Amino acid sequence: MTQRIAIVGTGPTGIYTLQQLLQSPAPLSVTLFEKADKAGIGMPYSPETVSKSMLANIASIEIPPVTTSYLDWLEDQPTGKLASYGLDAEDLHDRQFTPRLLLGEYFRDQLLTLTTSAGQAGHQIDICERTEVLDILPTEDRLLLHTSQGEAGPFDRVILATGHEFPDEDEASRTYFPSPWSGLIEAEIPATSVGIMGTSLSAIDAAMAVAGQHGRFRRKDGELSFHPSGTGLQITLMSRSGVLPEADFYCPLPYEPLAVMTEAAVAACAKQPEPLDALFDLVRAEIMQADPAYAMRIGLGGLDADSFADAYFAAREAADPFRWARSNLEEVERNKADKVTVPWRYALLRMHERVEEIVADLPEHDRERLDKGLKKVFVDNYAAVPSESIRRLLALRDAGILSVLALGEDYDLTREQSRTVIETARDTHVFHVFIDARGQKPLSSKDMPFPTLRSALLDAGEEIPEVAEDYSLIGARGFAGRVFLGSIPYLMHDRPFVQGITACADIAEAIASGVATRRRRRLVS
Structure with missing residues (x-):
């Protein structure tokens, strides 16, 4: 049959x-x-x-x-x-x-x-x-x-x-979009203050959809620039940390096998009294073997599953996001041309899929710890964006249109009929168009x-x-x-x-x- x-x-x-x-x-x-x-x-x-x-x-x-x-x-x-x-x-x-x-x-x-x-x-x-x-x-x-x-x-x-x-278009209005996929593409966005919640590729997409209505990108002698058709447009990407994603990096494909974090080693972690800590021991050992210089630079030997994320992001959070993006883009493009792999980045990229195998078996308190720490590192690593997306962000920045806002851990967001107001510990920010682009x-x-x-x-x-x-x-x-x-x-x-x-x-x-x-x-x- x-x-x-x-x-x-x-x-x-x-x-x-x-x-x-x-x-x-x-x-x-x-x-x-x-x-x-x-x-x-x-x-x-x-x-x-x-x-x-x-x-x-x-x-x-x-x-x-x-x-x-x-x-x-x-x-x-x-x-x-x-x-x-x-x-x-x-x-x-x-x-x-x-x-x-x-x-x-x-x-x-x-x-x-x-x-x-x-x-x-x-x-x-x-x-x-x-x-x-x-x-x-x-x-x-x-x-x-x-x-x-x-x-x-x-x-x-x-x-x-x-x-x-994602939310239906019915939930969107002329001043608020619950996602970049909720009618934004067909909407006419005025040249005003536009707030975009998120800094990942979804947020970059939203920024491009808005910017494309008010100017165009042009490439001359290999350099990308943005030429606005008028004035008044101000786009702000925002997240708790204000960190932009890094550009996609060169590495061997298909993936080479991991040296320490084997399938058997990960499975054994689930049987330990503190499985997340046992798992991080593998993460630390893999990075130390792959890239000792990076491990020493961030003090990896003294870190644990709860402190690793802070050390990983520390330098980027302290830097101007656009200066970091420009420097990272130059490094990535140079490595692509020379086919150079950054060992610690490649190690993290290969480890996230292996780590996922144990997530369902973690006790609730370890799952919460994972979400607050290691998960952020792995997501940042595998969600690196195309180099062209970084070039576009830099072009918008150079045109005086784009900024990045670090909200911090404590902020209030209020949606009103014609605007969205965000209050942080230091300032109040008003946006006449607001797009929630935090992804699925x-x-x-x-x-x-x-x-x-x-x-x-x-x-x-x-x-x-x-x-x-x-x-x-x-x-x-x-x-x-x-x-x-x-x-x-x-x-x-x-x-x-x-x-x-x-x-x-x-x-x-x-x-x-x-x-x-x-x-x-x-x-x-």
């Missing part, structure tokens, strides 16, 4: 899941549901939510191929099309950061190619665009979907690949948009959906083993670093393996 599978969401997670499912030698019937007009793009890469100025924070070499690699696909595109995105066909390379819109086109094209080849291999693939899944209803042995276009199913398995979830927040069972599934999770006492290694739900009655949860916001509580396209591909592989295994067990029984 042909297995019937539904995939809800057709961004990268949905596409990679389809790719992995199609490895099955047995014919499959797969229906993909996409609430947007076009399947295969994904919210972070859609024309409705991003502009051409917004760069994807991943290079071609890091993107798992679907039917072809991203670089090969780029090289097959017309020269004029590439030029419209600011790319030169002669300069394409596998460590390049490209506009998000272009990456969205790649994924849509890959989905359509997958669908065609799947049909030729005997699978049945249906794509339902402009179809929002409203609820999931369990029957005795199948699942039905209630959609905006009517009932669909029955299905043997339902895979949730709904991706990031972890979601819980009560946030689940499917009422019947939400009730089942809450009835089972699951504040956070529990999933098996194959991402199938565990405790929700009627859904356990049938519904696979690949929606990243619901996984972030136990996997705080689960972000990006590579994570989507890893999740998809585990889900497809789980679907295949469960089908074999069913056939045997």
Whole structure:
């Protein structure tokens, strides 16, 4: 009997899941549901939510191929099309950061190619665009979907690949945007005081969306500058520390193995009386072995899991953020040209995924300590942004438009109808437009948009959906083993670093393996 599978969401997670499912030698019937007009793009890469100025924070070499690699696909595109995105066909390379819109086109094209080849291999693939899944209803042995276009199913398995979830545009106004994805791209922002909460790539995207309405970037003799079309625009990026992200750095790919923080060593930490402290011992030893000079410079030998973050950020917090950014950019570009890897940066980059393996097993007090310390270090390291994003920030700064505000640990934010007021220990700041760009927040069972599934999770006492290694739900009655949860916001509580396209591909592989295994067990029984 042909297995019937539904995939809800057709961004990268949905596409990679389809790719992995199609490895099955047995014919499959797969229906993909996409609430947007076009399947295969994904919210972070859609024309409705991003502009051409917004760069994807991943290079071609890091993107798992679907039917072809991203670089090969780029090289097959017309020269004029590439030029419209600011790319030169002669300069394409596998460590390049490209506009998000272009990456969205790649994924849509890959989905359509997958669908065609799947049909030729005997699978049945249906794509339902402009179809929002409203609820999931369990029957005795199948699942039905209630959609905006009517009932669909029955299905043997339902895979949730709904991706990031941000506040609806209905919550936005002319003076307040709850996220950069809540109508900002289509809004007309006046030349006024604009406050952006956050300093990461999402905040940089928001700044570019606003600045693009009031001037343009120009490059001359290799130097980038911003030329405003008028006066009055003042953009402020803000966070508790006021630290800007650093530029993406050169390192060997795929990752080289870690010397100290092995999988077995991390697993052993969970059995220790103080697992986080045991884990930090591995972090410290790995960095000391990789980069003794850096370890000595920050006094790593005398640090612990609670003090490491302060030492890590100390020099940046004491420096002017734009001077630091300029110096860091020069260092990064020099290292890229010479293919030089900074050992301590590379060690941290490789360690964060290994650390994540133990997070779900940490006691609550250790989890709180992790969030306040080590987590900040790892996020800062792996969330380094494209060099071009730093160049743009510096160009806006040089044009007198951009500033950075360190709020400190104690501040008050008040939203009013026509402005947002922030009071810190020292000053009061007034913004006539305010954008919250702090990125995706972890979601819980009560946030689940499917009422019947939400009730089942809450009835089972699951504040956070529990999933098996194959991402199938565990405790929700009627859904356990049938519904696979690949929606990243619901996984972030136990996997705080689960972000990006590579994570989507890893999740998809585990889900497809789980679907295949469960089908074999069913056939045997």
